[in-house]
Amino acid sequence: MDDHSPMTPPSGGTDSGEPQSLPDAPTVVTIENVSKRFVLRRDNSLKERLVTLGRAGRRHSEEFWALRNVSLSIPAGSTIGLLGPNGSGKSTLLKAIGGIIEPTTGTIKRRGRLAALLELGAGFHPDLTGRENVFLNASILGLSHAETEEKFDDILQFSGIGDFIDTQVKFYSSGMYVRLAFSVAIHTDPDVLLVDEVLAVGDEAFQRKCLDKIREFQQQGRTIILVSHSLGQVTELCDRAVVLSKGEVQFVGTARDAVKNFRDVLEGRRLEEAVAAAPEEDPNPGKVTGTELFAEGRAPGDEIHPGDTLIVRMHYEYNEPLDSWHSGFKIESNLGQQVYGTDSRMMNLVHAPMRGSASVEYRLENVQFGGGAYFIHSFFAKPGGEHIAIERQAARFVMADDPTSAGTVRVSTTVREIAA
Amino acid sequence: MSTTASERFARLNTEPMVVAGQPSRVFAGSFGAIREIYAHRQLLDLLIRRDLKSRYKDSALGFVWTLIRPITQLMIYYLVLGQILGAARAIDNFAVYIFAGLTIYGLFSEIVTGATASVVSNAGLIKKVYVPREIYPLASVGSAVFNFSIQLVVLIGATIVTNSFPWRVELLFFFPSVLLILIYGTAFGLLLSALNVYLRDVQYLVEVMVMLLMWASPIVYAWSMVNDRIGESMPWLMALYTNNPITLAVLGFHRTFWTAGSGAEYPAELLLRMTIAGVVGIVLIYVFHRVFTKLQGNFAQEL
Numbered sequence: 029m030d031d032h033s034p035m036t037p038p039s040g041g042t043d044s045g046e047p048q049s050l051p052d053a054p055t056v057v058t059i060e061n062v063s064k065r066f067v068l069r070r071d072n073s074l075k076e077r078l079v080t081l082g083r084a085g086r087r088h089s090e091e092f093w094a095l096r097n098v099s100l101s102i103p104a105g106s107t108i109g110l111l112g113p114n115g116s117g118k119s120t121l122l123k124a125i126g127g128i129i130e131p132t133t134g135t136i137k138r139r140g141r142l143a144a145l146l147e148l149g150a151g152f153h154p155d156l157t158g159r160e161n162v163f164l165n166a167s168i169l170g171l172s173h174a175e176t177e178e179k180f181d182d183i184l185q186f187s188g189i190g191d192f193i194d195t196q197v198k199f200y201s202s203g204m205y206v207r208l209a210f211s212v213a214i215h216t217d218p219d220v221l222l223v224d225e226v227l228a229v230g231d232e233a234f235q236r237k238c239l240d241k242i243r244e245f246q247q248q249g250r251t252i253i254l255v256s257h258s259l260g261q262v263t264e265l266c267d268r269a270v271v272l273s274k275g276e277v278q279f280v281g282t283a284r285d286a287v288k289n290f291r292d293v294l295e296g297r298r299l300e301e302a303v304a305a306a307p308e309e310d311p312n313p314g315k316v317t318g319t320e321l322f323a324e325g326r327a328p329g330d331e332i333h334p335g336d337t338l339i340v341r342m343h344y345e346y347n348e349p350l351d352s353w354h355s356g357f358k359i360e361s362n363l364g365q366q367v368y369g370t371d372s373r374m375m376n377l378v379h380a381p382m383r384g385s386a387s388v389e390y391r392l393e394n395v396q397f398g399g400g401a402y403f404i405h406s407f408f409a410k411p412g413g414e415h416i417a418i419e420r421q422a423a424r425f426v427m428a429d430d431p432t433s434a435g436t437v438r439v440s441t442t443v444r445e446i447a448a
Numbered sequence: 449m450s451t452t453a454s455e456r457f458a459r460l461n462t463e464p465m466v467v468a469g470q471p472s473r474v475f476a477g478s479f480g481a482i483r484e485i486y487a488h489r490q491l492l493d494l495l496i497r498r499d500l501k502s503r504y505k506d507s508a509l510g511f512v513w514t515l516i517r518p519i520t521q522l523m524i525y526y527l528v529l530g531q532i533l534g535a536a537r538a539i540d541n542f543a544v545y546i547f548a549g550l551t552i553y554g555l556f557s558e559i560v561t562g563a564t565a566s567v568v569s570n571a572g573l574i575k576k577v578y579v580p581r582e583i584y585p586l587a588s589v590g591s592a593v594f595n596f597s598i599q600l601v602v603l604i605g606a607t608i609v610t611n612s613f614p615w616r617v618e619l620l621f622f623f624p625s626v627l628l629i630l631i632y633g634t635a636f637g638l639l640l641s642a643l644n645v646y647l648r649d650v651q652y653l654v655e656v657m658v659m660l661l662m663w664a665s666p667i668v669y670a671w672s673m674v675n676d677r678i679g680e681s682m683p684w685l686m687a688l689y690t691n692n693p694i695t696l697a698v699l700g701f702h703r704t705f706w707t708a709g710s711g712a713e714y715p716a717e718l719l720l721r722m723t724i725a726g727v728v729g730i731v732l733i734y735v736f737h738r739v740f741t742k743l744q745g746n747f748a749q750e751l
Contacts, residue, residue: 053457054457054460054461055465056460058465066749104456104457104460105453105456105457123748124468125468126468126577126578127468127578128574128575128576128577128578128748129745129746129748129749130745130746135467136467136468137465137466137467137468138465138466138468139460139463139464139465139466140460140463144576144577144578146575146576146577153498153502155501155502155505155506156498156501156502156505160497160498160501163494164491164494164495164498167488167490167491167494168491168573168577168579169577172490173490196505219456219460247453248452248453248456249452249453249454249456249457250456
């Protein structure tokens with residue numbers, strides 16, 4: 029990608045008429061052709077370096093491009109999600125925007141006050157009290173002493189630390205530590221906020237508080253650049269998203285489209301890994317030889333829509349005669365949570381004895397799963413319930429996103445205001 | 449926190465775009481860095497306080513430890529070298545002589561060892577937040593100056609106790625001496641702190657060098673003793689020894705505080721030598737700072 033991918037504000041779609049839809053939003057960050065090379069050296073002592081000086085030294089080091097020709101421009105007031113599998117360069121890009129690492133080639137320009145939440149509590153010194161650390165950390169994030177003093181009560185209140193503020197932070201629980209650090213960071217009045225995975229920490233109530241704060245930031249026209257592995261969070265918070273893969277920009281677009289694209293990247297990687305870890309000859313006499321999955325009236329692999337009838341066909345093999353057995357499958361969300369599952373025993377179907385192979389078809393009528401990717405584990409089992417063979421992630425399908433709700437089930441909901 | 453989106457956009461529109469990270473042009477660089485550090489002076493102040501506060505936190509004696517170490521050193525040198533080996537016979541008021549030298553040398557060694565480790569020990573910050581990286585070695589300089597001033601109080605106390613407070617014009621030698629040490633300490637602190645990131649051996653090397661340099665300047669013996677030995681036979685070595693900025697600073701400190709030695713032999717034109725060394729030192733700061741800015745781009749990934 030060597031052309032600019034302008035990340036213009038979206039024309040609606042996410043939460044209400046927020047300021048990011050202002051047409052005259054100035055650009056706050058421009059990234060032009062940025063590449064970053066890391067040199068991985070395998071030795072680090074003086075002796076080894078001397079021994080492997082020169083050409084041999086180069087053989088001992090390995091180059092690795094964490095970013096390749098990334099170009100983006102980010103308008104003020106937008107919330108951008110950076111998506112990508114582990115090692116795709118998200119954090120590197122974020123650090124380059126923050127000025128923490130210098131790109132090997134290309135330039136990054138930005139304006140406005142920047143605060144980076146790359147790691148909560150970076151700069152907290154364990155031996156200092158909470159109060160001293162607040163001043164130190166605020167100063168690192170660019171606040172003057174007078175400003176910090178003015179905001180101190182707010183910071184303290186948001187963090188909920190209370191009387192512990194004058195205790196050394198090494199005696200804090202990890203939750204207190206995180207709360208105080210987040211509280212400082214959001215009170216620095218940033219124009220651009222970089223957030224790297226930190227929202228995953230803290231208890232649920234505090235996470236909620238943080239998300240509310242981020243929404244407030246959005247309303248105030250602040251720009252937020254967010255790295256997250258929680259696709260739900262990205263669709264919930266961001267209006268645009270960028271998918272990175274192996275250091276390159278793979279997709280730029282609305283958060284929902286980007287999440288969809290990212291799922292495909294992950295699926296591609298999963299298949300690659302499955303091929304790489306090719307199963308060796310199985311001593312197990314039984315095997316699931318195939319699983320087909322499609323919606324009636326749609327081609328296999330198409331997105332499934334609510335109300336469709338889902339067909340699951342499974343093919344089994346067993347080397348020896350098998351007199352009694354039952355079949356079944358489970359559907360899991362991409363987080364590994366079981367969403368649905370059934371088997372022939374529950375359905376009160378007795379299969380005929382298997383001689384060599386058998387095939388079974390399940391029809392799931394009127395499916396109402398929530399938007400996202402799902403996996404099917406197909407298995408067959410002995411009468412006692414003991415699995416003969418199970419093929420995990422035998423097939424996968426994607427449910428169409430539902431713009432009106434989130435979660436793994438669909439419910440028809442109406443809403444109205446009622447008298448108090 | 450209450451600015452509205454449109455106000456914010458209007459303000460951002462007027463701000464110029466700046467390159468993320470450090471400007472790396474050759475000339476604007478150093479000047480820009482000074483300005484940036486000035487803008488971060490409150491942070492510098494807080495970092496110095498952090499260094500000082502955390503050092504003796506939870507110890508009952510606290511800052512008294514800053515004094516115990518040099519006083520012990522003083523006693524050892526005074527007893528072993530002065531009384532047992534007899535160096536005191538050639539040097540009047542040996543205690544003040546030694547402590548003056550140890551105090552100014554302590555400033556140098558603390559700056560250099562502290563600054564060398566400063567970038568590595570602040571790795572957590574450097575990897576996560578961008579602030580001008582020069583601030584970390586400078587904070588070490590600051591905390592060293594603080595400890596130096598405590599020792600200075602003891603030194604002045606000692607001159608009062610021995611009834612030899614240097615109330616005379618040579619007292620002014622104090623300023624060029626301290627300045628010289630600050631200049632060279634900062635210069636080498638900058639260089640070594642950056643090198644230490646790439647090669648951790650540097651901090652061990654510094655420990656050795658600091659020990660060596662102490663004996664290479666007239667702290668526990670007199671300059672005239674060296675001059676008598678090699679002044680004639682090896683004039684170039686003598687010149688090298690004398691013009692070593694640490695030697696100059698130590699001599700300057702002797703002239704400031706060691707009143708008993710007003711008749712003692714000093715190299716000619718001490719003040720001129722100090723001025724030249726100071727100018728050279730400022731050039732070194734500039735050069736080493738260039739090296740520092742070149743190296744700092746990769747700090748975050750090397751740490």
